[in-house]
Amino acid sequence: MKSTRRDLLLLGGGAAAGTLFTPIPWKLLDDVAIRTQNGNWTTPLPRGEVVTRHSLCTLCPSGCGVKARCVNGHPVGLTGLPVHPVSRGTLCPLGYGAHQAPYHPLRLRRPLRLGLASSLEEAAAALAAEIKKGPAVILDERPGRAASALYRRVAAALPGVRYAVPADSGSPDRGVDLESARTVLSLGEPLLDGWGTQGRVLSIWKERRFRVIQAEAELSHTAAMADRWLAIRPGSQHVLAGGLLVALGGTDGIPIEEAAARTGLTPESIAATARELREHGPSLVIGEGAAVAALNGLLDAPLVRRLPAPWQSAEAGAAPVSYEEIANGSVRLAVVDGWATPWETIARKLARGAVVMMLSPFRVGSCELADWVIPAPAVFESLEDALAPSDAKELSWSMGPAIKAAPEGVVEPAEFVARAAGIEGSLESERRRRVEAIFASKRGSVSAFDGGTASAVKDLESAEKLWEVMTAGACWIDDAAAGEASHWAAPSRLARHSAGPVTPLATKLHQESALWATAAGREKEA
Amino acid sequence: MARYGMVIDLDRCTGCGACMVACAAENNVPPAEPRANQRTGITPLRVYRVSNGESGAAERAAFVPMMCMHCGEHTPCESVCPQQAVELDRATGIVDQMPQRCLGCRYCMAACPYHARYFNWFDPAWPAGMERTLNPGVAPRTRGVVEKCDFCHARLHAAEERAAAEGRNVSAADWKPACVEACPSQAIAFGDLDERESETAKLTRDPQSFRWLVKLHTDPKVYYRSRRAWVRALADQGGAVPRKEARNG
Secondary structure (H helix, E strand, O other): OOOOHHHHHHHHHHHHHHHOOOOHHHHHHHHHHHHHOOOOOOOOOOOOOEEEEEEEEOOOOOOEEEEEEEEOOEEEEEEEOOOOOOOOOOOOOOHHHHHHHHHOOOEOOOOEEOOEEOOHHHHHHHHHHHHOOOOEEEEEOOOOOHHHHHHHHHHHHOOOEEEEEOOOOOOOOEEEOHHHOOEEEEEOOOOOOOOOOHHHHHHHHHOOOOEEEEEEOOOOHHHHHOOEEEEOOOOOHHHHHHHHHHHOOOOOOOOHHHHHHHHOOOHHHHHHHHHHHHHOOOEEEEOOOHHHHHHHHHOOOOEEEOOOOOOOOOOOOOOOEEHHHOOOOOEEEEEEEOOOOOHHHHHHOEEEEEEEEEEEOEOOHHHHOOOEEEEOOOOOOOOEEEEOOOOOOOOEEEEEOOOOOOOOOOOOHHHHHHHHHOOOOOHHHHHHHHHHHHHHHOOOEEEEOOOOOOEEHHHOOOHHHHHHHHHOOEEEEOOOOOEOOOOOOEOOOOOOOOOOOOOHHHHHHHHHOOOOOOHHHHHHHO | OOOEEEEEEOOOOOOOOHHHHHHHHHOOOOOOOOOOOOOOOOOOOEEEEEEOOOOHHHOOEEEEEEOOOOOOOOOHHHHHOOOOOEEEOOOOOOEEEOOOOOOOOOHHHHHOOOOOOEEOOOOOOOOOOHHHHOOOOOOOOOOOOEEOOOOOHHHHHHHHHHHHHOOOOOOHHHOOOHHHHHOOOOOEEEEEOOOOOOHHHHHHOOOOEEOOOHHHOOOOOEEEEOOOHHHHHHHHOOOOOOHHHHHHO
C-alpha cells in the first residue's frame, strides 16, 4: 500500500485532533502557567521567623500605636494597637502602608547641598557657622517631643535663635473631650476624613456618640456621612458662625437675616441649627476664628484644659512661637525639622541671602528648594516619642522603639542641630528627664504595648523601671482631673497629614479610585 | 464546614480607604504603576462613591467598598474558567483564585457582574528594598493573570494551622480579613453565615440589609446595609457610578 501525501496530512491532523482528547496539551498549558509564575525572575518573598513588635507611627504628630509583624528585622504588616489608650487600636489609611515608607523612591540617604551630594561634616560646619550669626529660627513640625525640648534648649542657649512651631499646632495644655460631645458642628473641617487623629475620631463616631452637622459648600466625605449637611456658599463658614452666635444670644455676631443671605441658607435653618446645638448638648463647634471660640463658650463646649505636663518645669528652654508670628524677611537661617511646611510659608520669613536647612527622611516638598537637606530617620527607624494629640482629652506621652535599622548616613535631626550648635544634650537625656519627672509626679498610668495591663505610675518601684517600660514601647496617660474648662476655637487642623510622600500603596487611592488619601489632596482637587 | 461572609454597614463607611490600603499591603499588591488607571490598576477591594443622582443641596453620597462577592450559586467566574483556576470551596464558601493555573484569558472578568476581578497588565515591581516588606504568606502575582479578593485566604490558612496545633477546627473567631481589621469605623462585620446566631448572620437578616444584583441569583456572600432607602435602591440597578468615571465622561 502506497502512502500518499493526503494520508500523511490526515495522520497529522488526526493525531493533533486526538491529542486534544488526552491530558497532554492541558497538562503542558498548566505546567507553562505554573513555571512562568514560579521562576527565579519572580519577586522573592522574605523568609524567616515572624515576630511581633510594637511601636509608634510617626507619619503625623498623632503617634498612633502600631503592632508590626516583622521578618528578618523588617516590618511586613501593620495593624493598630488596641492597648494604646489614645489611638484605640486604629490607624489611618496611610498608617497601614507606613512600613513601606522607608523604601520610598524619594528616600534621602546622604546630605544634599543645592541638590548635589554633600557630607554631614560639611553640613554641620555650615550650620555651626550660620546659627551663631542669627537671626535664626528652628521650625519643629512635630512639637511636643523630646526632640522639641532639645531644640528649645538650643534656642535658649544661643541669642538670636528662636524655636517655632506651625501655626495650626495644638497646645499641650488644651484638649478636646470628643467622647463627651453629643453634637459636633464642623464649619468646613474634614471631621471624618482627616481631622485630628483620624482613626480615633472615627472609632468614637462609629459608636454613635455624637451627631455631625457639616457646613460646607461641597459634598465632602464628612458632609456625605453627616447627620445634616448645610450646603453653604464657599468661604462663608465664618458668616454662619456669626449668625449662629446671634441665634444663640451672643454678641458681636452677624444678624441672622444677613447671615442667611450671605451663606445661602434660610433664617429658619440657621435658627434650627442653633436650637439643635443648644438642645442636643454638649455641643462642640470646630472651625477657625473668634466666632467659633465664642460659640464654644456659649455652648459650654467639651474643651478641657489639661494640667501642665509633669516635665514642664524640668525642661528649661525657649518658649515656642508660632512661625506665622515671626516678622517677614527677618530670618537669616531657617532649620526645619520635617518636610511638610509649604515653601511659600518658609520663604516669607527669610531675609535676602538666607540659608534654609531641612532635616527630612525624604527629598520632597520644600526640600527641593532648600539649600541643605539632611537625611533623617524614617518611620520605625529610631526610638520615637509623641505627645497627646489635641483631639484627646487627657495629656499623654508615648514612646515606641525602632523596629528596623536606619540606613547609614542618617542622623537624628535634633542631636545633629545641637551638636553643630555646640550645645550639650541628647535625645536620651531629654527623654530620661521626662520619665523622671513623670515618676516623681506619681501621676497617671502606663500602658505597655506588649500586651501588659496599665500600671499606675505610683505603683512602679523606680524611675529606671518606668524608663525600661517606656523604651520598650508604652503610653503614659495622665489621670489627673482636668482643669477648668475654657473656650477656644478648636484648632481647625489638629494633625494634618503631610503633603509629602504618602506610601506608594496609598497613591493607588489617588490613581485608581475617586478617593483621596488625605484631606489636603481633596482640597487641592477642589 | 462554614460559609464565610461579610456585612458592610454603608452608614458607617466614610470612604477613608483604610481597607483598600490594608488589603493591598496584606496581599502584596505592588504600588501603582504610573500607566495604571482605574481600569488597569489592581484593587481587589475598591471603594466607590455613589450618588443619589440629585444636585446641589439635595445631593447625597455614600461610599461602597466593592470586592469579590463570593457568589454561592451559578458562580459566573467559576463556570467560565477553562483552566479550573477558579474554584468555589464548599468547605468555606470562599471563591478561590489560583493564579498559577490562570492563563489570562479574562473570561472570568467578562463574566463577573460585579467587576471585582483585575487583570495584571504590568509586571509587579517594588522600589528597591521594598520587597523586604512583602507579606511572606502571599505570593505576588505575575503579569498576565487575573486576581481578586479571596477573603485573605493566607490568614485562613494560618488560622487553620494554629487551630490544628490546638487540636480543634478553625472558626470565624480565629481570623478576619485585613479590610475588616483595618476599618476604623468598624463598618465591616465578618463571620460564618451558617452560624445563625452569630452577629454577622443576624445582620444579614436585618431588613436594611441587601445584596447587589440579587436578580442574577448568584447568591453573593457579601451583604450591605443602610438605613438610607436610596442606597438600598441602587442594589438592583447596578447603578453605582463612581464619581471619577462620571467626571471623566
